[in-house]
Amino acid sequence: MISSLLEYWPVLWPALAAIAVILAVVPFLGLYMTFIERKVAAYVQDRVGPNRVGPFGLFQAVADGIKIFLKEQLIPDHVYTALYFIAPSFSLITAMFALVVMPFGPVATDYQSGFRFMVAPGIDIGILMMLAISSLSAYGIIVGGWASNNKYSIYGAIRSCAQFISYEIPLGMSILGVVAIAGSLNIERIVASQSGSILDWNMFWQPVAMLVFFTSALAETNRLPFDLPECEQELVGGFHTEYSGIKFVLFFLAEYTHIVTVSFLTALLFMGGWHFPGLPGPSGASTTVLLLGLFVLLAKVSLVVMVIILLRWALPRFRFDQLMGLAWKGLIPLALANLVGVAIVLTLGLPKHLLIATAVLPILAAYYSASKFNASLAEGNTLRNGLRTQGAVSYE
Amino acid sequence: MSESQTNPPVKKKTVKWGEAPKLSVLDALYLPAIASGLATAVRHAVSGKPTTRQYPEVEPEIPPNYRGVHRLNRDEAGRVKCVACYMCQTACPANCIEIIAAPAPKDDPHWKDRDKFPATFTIDELRCIYCGMCEEACPVDAIELTSVYDLTGMTREEMVFDKEKLLSVFDQTVKSGRDPVRTNRGKLGPASEVSPTAKDAPPPPGRGKRG
Ligand code: SF4
Ligand code: SF4
Numbered sequence: 001m002i003s004s005l006l007e008y009w010p011v012l013w014p015a016l017a018a019i020a021v022i023l024a025v026v027p028f029l030g031l032y033m034t035f036i037e038r039k040v041a042a043y044v045q046d047r048v049g050p051n052r053v054g055p056f057g058l059f060q061a062v063a064d065g066i067k068i069f070l071k072e073q074l075i076p077d078h079v080y081t082a083l084y085f086i087a088p089s090f091s092l093i094t095a096m097f098a099l100v101v102m103p104f105g106p107v108a109t110d111y112q113s114g115f116r117f118m119v120a121p122g123i124d125i126g127i128l129m130m131l132a133i134s135s136l137s138a139y140g141i142i143v144g145g146w147a148s149n150n151k152y153s154i155y156g157a158i159r160s161c162a163q164f165i166s167y168e169i170p171l172g173m174s175i176l177g178v179v180a181i182a183g184s185l186n187i188e189r190i191v192a193s194q195s196g197s198i199l200d201w202n203m204f205w206q207p208v209a210m211l212v213f214f215t216s217a218l219a220e221t222n223r224l225p226f227d228l229p230e231c232e233q234e235l236v237g238g239f240h241t242e243y244s245g246i247k248f249v250l251f252f253l254a255e256y257t258h259i260v261t262v263s264f265l266t267a268l269l270f271m272g273g274w275h276f277p278g279l280p281g282p283s284g285a286s287t288t289v290l291l292l293g294l295f296v297l298l299a300k301v302s303l304v305v306m307v308i309i310l311l312r313w314a315l316p317r318f319r320f321d322q323l324m325g326l327a328w329k330g331l332i333p334l335a336l337a338n339l340v341g342v343a344i345v346l347t348l349g350l351p352k353h354l355l356i357a358t359a360v361l362p363i364l365a366a367y368y369s370a371s372k373f374n375a376s377l378a379e380g381n382t383l384r385n386g387l388r389t390q391g392a393v394s395y396e
Numbered sequence: 397m398s399e400s401q402t403n404p405p406v407k408k409k410t411v412k413w414g415e416a417p418k419l420s421v422l423d424a425l426y427l428p429a430i431a432s433g434l435a436t437a438v439r440h441a442v443s444g445k446p447t448t449r450q451y452p453e454v455e456p457e458i459p460p461n462y463r464g465v466h467r468l469n470r471d472e473a474g475r476v477k478c479v480a481c482y483m484c485q486t487a488c489p490a491n492c493i494e495i496i497a498a499p500a501p502k503d504d505p506h507w508k509d510r511d512k513f514p515a516t517f518t519i520d521e522l523r524c525i526y527c528g529m530c531e532e533a534c535p536v537d538a539i540e541l542t543s544v545y546d547l548t549g550m551t552r553e554e555m556v557f558d559k560e561k562l563l564s565v566f567d568q569t570v571k572s573g574r575d576p577v578r579t580n581r582g583k584l585g586p587a588s589e590v591s592p593t594a595k596d597a598p599p600p601p602g603r604g605k606r607g
Binding site for chain 1: 423427
């Protein structure tokens with residue numbers, strides 16, 4: 001046993017190191033994401049934000065963390081205790097488990113050289129596993145809502161369930177196009193297929209896929225404008241109404257971990273990952289190049305995180321039927337059409353840059369929905385004209 | 397609406413029929429709207445002009461007619477100006493003023509021109525609704541509401557201000573130059589001026605010409 005452990009040590013230690021990094025960074029990240037979110041929110045609303053604890057309020061996150069650990073563990077009388085405790089940890093576990101196949105730095109596809117910024121490199125179904133695990137996180141929410149034994153919580157949980165079912169589909173389908181072009185489900189290989197010039201990044205010839213992916217991913221993270229499972233105005237706190245203290249924070253951490261996951265995925269799948277014009281690829285590269293690649297990737301990820309945070313202050317929340325309508329009537333057909341486009345290009349062996357033509361798809365869809373809306377509007381107008389002529393209003 | 401009921405006719409010119417605006421392709425695409433929303437958010441985020449006031453460091457400018465904590469004014473001799481007439485206690489809608497009057501110590505030269513003074517004067521600042529009626533009622537401008545707004549205390553007892561505390565509010569506001577607008581500090585009001593003869597005194601209000 002020990003000897004076999006020693007034998008595998010060279011393979012094992014990077015994985016263990018990566019696990020340690022993830023375990024250490026995620027809670028820290030969650031705390032600081034709340035801090036950044038509060039700061040950005042404040043600046044957008046012409047406020048200053050937290051600025052009391054430390055310079056620029058930098059230690060606010062730490063103070064929050066300490067406060068939350070010291071909070072009273074409140075367990076309402078009416079909850080199903082076991083499930084009530086399982087739900088938050090389940091949420092966080094699934095959210096962190098999805099990070100297992102996530103390269104958080106440059107990883108060479110030959111897996112020979114350099115430090116592997118990854119817990120489990122070379123998993124051939126990487127992206128599939130990521131999707132499967134992250135959709136498990138719906139269980140955390142549903143179990144939490146059920147265990148709370150409270151109508152607001154269960155409404156939140158049901159909404160989240162419906163939302164997950166709807167948005168999984170466009171999410172998976174939008175990735176399929178990228179996967180088909182790269183010819184692999186392995187995330188490192190998908191990133192490697194985007195090496196070369198900036199035009200090789202998937203975002204330029206899969207714009208629709210990126211749009212659909214980003215939208216559905218937002219819905220998966222339960223962020224505004226898709227935060228219906230926890231919208232305060234309708235559901236008090238949604239599925240975490242009955243949770244407080246550290247259990248609430250576990251839910252919160254899970255949500256922020258999801259945001260990070262989604263941002264990483266967007267950067268890796270569509271924005272070229274650690275590739276940048278002029279920067280050599282990770283195989284056989286020096287440490288400097290690896291660190292530069294890490295920096296490039298993190299910069300891209302922060303960009304996406306920033307957009308996600310800013311979107312919260314730019315968009316109003318969707319109504320639930322609009323949310324469902326967007327997924328089923330908007331995103332799924334778009335993703336399907338995009339997939340058909342990719343299939344045609346790949347089958348006929350056409351140059352893949354032709355796929356940039358898929359950008360007209362949303363415009364066509366918009367044209368269609370606008371004309372439909374205007375037609376219904378005209379109908380409404382004739383109805384009112386009828387009212388006018390039927391004498392519901394009489395003129396002098 | 398029933399059939400028999402007809403609406404009163406309206407002038408055709410006064411009626412404006414609104415039409416719902418048509419949706420253009422760009423509107424239906426949502427992306428331009430989202431982009432402009434993001435642009436607005438970013439513009440505010442980078443403008444660097446927060447409207448927040450950093451409160452404990454930067455204090456707000458309170459107008460002098462603000463109705464904050466009470467003070468009991470002093471006259472030129474530094475005595476409490478109040479003549480213990482009970483007008484404010486009577487006027488107070490919240491019943492939070494309590495006065496016990498005492499005759500002024502006549503043998504003390506310091507008090508020889510005064511008849512009455514409040515032996516105790518307490519205001520329950522927690523019950524007070526800061527309406528300013530006491531200030532209106534006082535005939536000698538002895539009680540006033542100041543612009544001191546940051547009134548705090550650890551106990552309820554602490555928030556019942558006695559005479560000394562109310563006088564100290566006076567000293568404090570005078571020192572900081574935050575006098576209320578109504579102030580007539582240092583001089584007693586007209587009601588407390590002693591008229592040499594009854595003839596010179598102004599007629600009591602309400603008597604009119606026949607009085
Ligand atoms: S401000 Fe109004 S409530 Fe307060 S003591 Fe004066 S009269 Fe009473
Ligand atoms: S009305 Fe003025 S003089 Fe009369 S008791 Fe009140 S504070 Fe004193």
